[in-house]
Amino acid sequence: MPGLGTSFGRGGATTAQQDLANADCILIEGSSMAEAHPVGFRWVLKAKERGATIIHVDPRFSRTSALADLWVPIRAGADLVFLGGLVRHVLENRLFFREYVLHYTNASCLVRDDFRDTEDLDGLFSGWDPERRTYETESWRYEGDDLARPLRDPTLEHPRCVFQLLRRHFTRYTPEMVEKLAGVPPDLFGRVADAFTSASGREKTAAICYALGWTQHSKGVQIIRTAAILQLLLGNVGRPGGGILALRGHASIQGSTDIPTLFDILPGYLPMPKAGTGEDDLAGYVRNHRKVAGQWSALPAYVTSLLKAWYGPHATPESDSGYRFLPQVSRDHSHFSFITEMADGHVDGFFVMGQNPAVGAQHSRLERKALARLRWLVVRDMVEIETASFWYDSPEIETGELTTANVATEVFLFPAAGHAEKEGTFTNTQRLLQWREQAVDPPGDARSEAWFIHQLAKRLRSRAAAAGDPLDEPLRALDWWYPEDEHGEPHIEAVLAEINGWRSDPAEAAAGLVHSRDAEDRPHHGPQVKGFGDLRDDGSTACGCWIYSGVLGPDGVNRARQREPSGAYAHGWGFAWPADRRILYNRASAAPDGTPWSDRKKLVWWDDTERRWTGDDVPDFVAEKPPDYVPPPDATGLAAQRGDAPFLLHEDGLGWLYVPEGLKDGPLPTHYEPLESVADNALYGRATNPAVRWFVRDDNRFAPPKDPRFPYVLTTYRLTEHHTAGGMSRFLSHLAELQPELFVEISPELAGELGVASTDWVTVSTLRGIVEARALVSRRMRPLQVDGRIVHQVAMPFHWGSAGPNRGDVVNDLIPLSGEPNVTIHEGKALLCSVTAGRRPRGRDVTEALDRLVRETPPHPEAPSTEPRPSERPGGHGHHGKTT
Amino acid sequence: MKPAGYYGLPVVKPPVWTWEIPVYFFVGGLAGMAEAIALAAFSTGAELELVRKAAWVAAAGAGVSPILLVMDLGRPARFANMLRVFKWRSAMSVGAWTLAVFGACAVPAALLLQWGEGRALHAVAALLLFGAGVLGPLLATYTGVLLAATAIPVWSAHRTLLPIHFGAAALGSAAAVLELLGSRPPALSAVGIATAIVETMIGAALEIGRASVVDRPLRTGRSGNLMRAAAVLTGPLSLALRLVGARTGGGAAFLFGALLSRFAWIDAGRCSALDPEATFASQAPP
Amino acid sequence: MIGDGIASANQRTHRFVEERTPVGFFTDPTLCIGCKACEVACKEWNGLPEDGFVFSGTSYDNTGALGASTWRHVLFLEQDQSRGPQLAGPMSGGEGEDPFRWIFLSDVCKHCEHAGCLEACPTGAIVRTEVGSVLVQDDVCNGCGYCVVSCPFGVVDRRPQPLPGAGGAFKCTFCYDRQASGLPPACAKVCPTESIQFGPLDEITARAARRVEDVRALGYADASLYDARGTSVGATRAVFLVLGSPEAYGLPADPVVPTVYLRDAWTSSLLTSLVALAGVIAAFALL
Ligand SMILES: Nc1nc2c(c(=O)[nH]1)N[C@H]1C(S)=C(S)[C@@H](COP(=O)(O)OP(=O)(O)OC[C@H]3O[C@@H](n4cnc5c(=O)[nH]c(N)nc54)[C@H](O)[C@@H]3O)O[C@H]1N2
Ligand SMILES: Nc1nc2c(c(=O)[nH]1)N[C@H]1C(S)=C(S)[C@@H](COP(=O)(O)OP(=O)(O)OC[C@H]3O[C@@H](n4cnc5c(=O)[nH]c(N)nc54)[C@H](O)[C@@H]3O)O[C@H]1N2
């Protein structure tokens, strides 16, 4: 999550759901926490019971709004203006936490003089390359280019210090502008501003919760950045009841970015080697990515230990410690990129495990048509989802775009074991690893993912060994040691042991050995390491994911399995990365001198007699580093950071109000309109995020701003009653009967204009697709005054598809492919649509109607006519991780 | 205007009973009152022929009734559980026992009256006849209580009227049946006329004044039409026919009306249950 | 209260059945997030059949009502008035103040002190348990349907064909089976916000009374306790906090247990019988 990653250093929620109970104000924006995280929401209610003010900013009056003290209806896609307005409010009225800002953020740092702001270049930053549609980010860096020791102006007066740049950048984000673009009246905005700021300071803290309502936008990362800036200015990060809680998705989606299923990062947010960037050897890789100061100066130890974990005995000097076996990223291989390549027939095979892209992925029509171009497809699921059944029951069969006879794809559907049928860990939204016991045996032939991958790997390796093709060398080099049980299930806790890390040499002392014998019962490795502090860059240690290190140490205790909570932060229940720290950057909960800001809000503090940091949480800091520590000039690593620098992963140890490196679309958040918008960008000359990826194709068209054919704003969301693409809910009567049909939420005003009432059929169309749904008319949807015009918003849940007992049209047929510059996430939360009474056309009429729309609609003025060459567009979760 | 209550949804549940129940109300009531007539005729020394006929009608009704009831059960095999306990606060329990005892008296009574020889057996017959004859009117009127003591607004609202209504209808029906079977003593026609008058008055009472929320289904909709049709048949029409001497016609009209009115009440109950306003009206602070 | 975790009565194991301790439910819409976990948990635990995939258009409520196969039902009220101190939506920038609120309430069998269903049941299938709840014994019920019309709250119903168990009357068992083995009711256990609170009746009623006080103090002027106290139904074991009029939730303001009608009805029945018998005898005697 680069939004949080670049601001604070780590791509994870800074806090824990339980800690929300300590907040004095909670701003929930871009999330319907009560609906999507109902269990965690109890802590919000606990805070409310204790007198906290709960604010919900959402286009819909949702189940979360129902419980909030303040509901603020907002135009989808306008959050950055709203938050920018709050930032401006804080700056102009001098409401920021001066001491915190001065010491813990980069407010005082000076930026290069060739940097130009969007205020100067009318919506562009300096370094823009119109050809490649990317930024040259050199000019964004600090004066003197030294991230470790930036030049600072403690008076905050220097015209090029971050503080002044920030002020200038947000001056025009006035309450009037907020009203104009977001549709939020000034007095309502004022209420929010007062509630939030008055709940911040020494004595009080305010928290922010967000999720997809922020991330699924063409500027999602920058929306989150704005929230980060607000929290840093108000001194709400690293303190009890403060922080930013990114509410993650699937039970272990945090885990799947920590140990990524992403193409461009390695476990622990180590960047994936990139071709043509001088990273052909480990030395080059380290040169590019190692930082002098802070946590990342230990990158060599982390990456070498990772390679050792993967390639074991083959990770030798000859193989450049195994680095030679790693592939290098040559271009964007994010989901949408390979789906478009698949659609064009450039992909042969596809594994789908725990996903249902035929329903859940954007522009699902394109996805399904792409699946039909494959030679083979492997789907592992608990039910026969659309991704496995598209070849005979997809809407394209109805429209005639696909005919079963002509779909060449060979589909292999494997029965998967569900989460209760296998053991392992979940890493939840607050970075907490929790072990899951197996409750029941999987039915029939159903097997766990681990079994499948393990068995597949074994077979592939034996083939590779036989064939001897040099291309297969990385496969042969893998240290596939995992012990397995009688059913061929790999021993999952042994995998966790590898993730925690160990001393590589089996000959080392017997103490601290855990799962130390391999499949053939030979000694495989030495004792476990205590934590990432023990990792070395000489191959003497192996570690599958450095940030998880400590979960299964030499004492053999599986901390993810612990269930004896104690203290205010339930230590002893599970294990939170890193090093069981529950509130990140918690050094900031104490003043620069190491004493708590206030008794009410104390968390960790400096114990001068013990000469160490102590408190209710594990200090997210070097335990013995005194608050007044000043690094000697030649120091490196954590020793190179001051005693009042809480953000360990940033070289300067500061919270970044301004991001000198790591973002692709600007060092400061800037409001751009959604790619499809009902309004002009009143702030700048250009409407859309310049660096965004459009996936230019005839079947992926965008409507121009204020297009009369598509007068309404469409946003999408999920229902408590269902789960995402429906594989786990639509097939279960007890859930499906609670929300049995796809519907679209419409305001009474719009319903009046359309002449529809609840339960009537309506048809929703975009340039990508046409779907029908039941109308659900309610005052929970409100027309907004935007730029002097009435704007109607409609909202649709997206859980339905063509398979299973409970069916409906696929909302994602409506949504275009697009790529936010940093994480290539689509814009599924703000687009244009038309809504008409009655059911949709059938069969061929659908495609004809679509073609007509596409023919009649002019192209989006800011969309490129051709795709910039892929090689120039590596995606970028680097160091920080993806979004949902 | 916004629908009442929660999206206008019903507050109480409509009866699940099907056609068997109204038919049972009719048959059971008729049987009960027929036995009353048998007892009256017997005790006033009327000709044995009439007594026997009435007793047979009662016995037949007593035989058919349980069958109808069992047919309506959700789990007919468990019909015997009806006599598992006796609960005087449950009108259905009281009714079940009444019907059981009534049947146990009425059937042997009819048999003995027909074929019983000798003084001893006659005494027994008389005894049984007395028992059944006394229980008969109860059997005919408890069904009114059964409906009255429920959460169905229109039924509980007419808790006093229902037993009278059902009683009168049952008595009239019994008289009519016996007449149609050929017995024409003046007493029966007197009973016929009297019950028709009572029915006319009840019908009128339900029509006078503007209907309360609760009474809507008695005046409007299908149940309302049924109710009116039944009232006309059992009331004014059969009365008129009898007065012009058309006893057969009068009796037939009454019988048909009496059957119809039982369906009308069940139907009205269903409508009433579905109307939240009615429920709120009947379950509100006085 | 919220977040007491395993210490809460909703989670703790207990001995209420052995100790014959009366228990109750307090359901509090000011804490309900409408997640329907209670509905689902109830169906799961009791193995209740699916009863219809119907899109109702009545807010998010596609369940509609309690019935033979739905023993918990979460209501979704949308009202044009404000929810206590809540500020919902635009103050100016258009029509100005326009109050609106969305209330969720999880309805359930009230387990009445004077239970219409229990009184009416001719077979004795419906009984009062050790913990004071009202239980339908499925193995005794013969499906006569009299309880159905005798519940003032329209809770119990006869399950139609072809569903499993069809023909019998069903309603909330207050998880008698779970309680007998010391477990809390499924619905209370899963409630993420403790909007449903389970516990000994006296504690529950005390807590309910206190809660009404508290929320009133917080500005919910129209909060009141719905517990049928002082009506012929008597204090119910399941009590509810309601905002606004109970009728809006489909709850009769002053519930009546139908047995109160018995006196009038039987009087009428007996007199009618007497008059009828006497009348007929007279007719035969005189004519
Ligand atoms: N029951 C249930 N729980 C789930 C899931 C599920 O499918 N079902 N999915 C899980 C997953 S995968 C995820 S990622 C999370 C997602 O959790 P959430 O992000 O909370 O879920 P969403 O409903 O997608 O979106 C949240 C809210 O964003 C609002 N919104 C839309 N556009 C905008 C906007 O432009 N600005 C603002 N401020 N708000 C906007 C929507 O109205 C919606 O209320 O939930 C997880 N939890
Ligand atoms: N319009 C719109 N579209 C969206 C979103 C939105 O807000 N709006 N949200 C987006 C988000 S955040 C997400 S995360 C995606 C989710 O979209 P997907 O991930 O494509 O959809 P899911 O239904 O979550 O797919 C998970 C599948 O895994 C199966 N499964 C469950 N457990 C296991 C297991 O242990 N093993 C295996 N092999 N399979 C298992 C389930 O049955 C299910 O079919 O949807 C995205 N799509």
Ligand code: SF4
């Ligand atoms: S489903 Fe799991 S993760 Fe989601 S709210 Fe419930 S308990 Fe939490």
Ligand code: SF4
């Ligand atoms: S609410 Fe109805 S079903 Fe429940 S106990 Fe009371 S009368 Fe019986």
Ligand code: SF4
């Ligand atoms: S239906 Fe069953 S439970 Fe209800 S009254 Fe009849 S026997 Fe009793």
Ligand code: SF4
């Ligand atoms: S107590 Fe048990 S039976 Fe009753 S509603 Fe709750 S879960 Fe269902």
Ligand code: SF4
């Ligand atoms: S589980 Fe609790 S919060 Fe969820 S709907 Fe039921 S009562 Fe409300």
Ligand SMILES: [Mo]
């Ligand atoms: Mo997600």
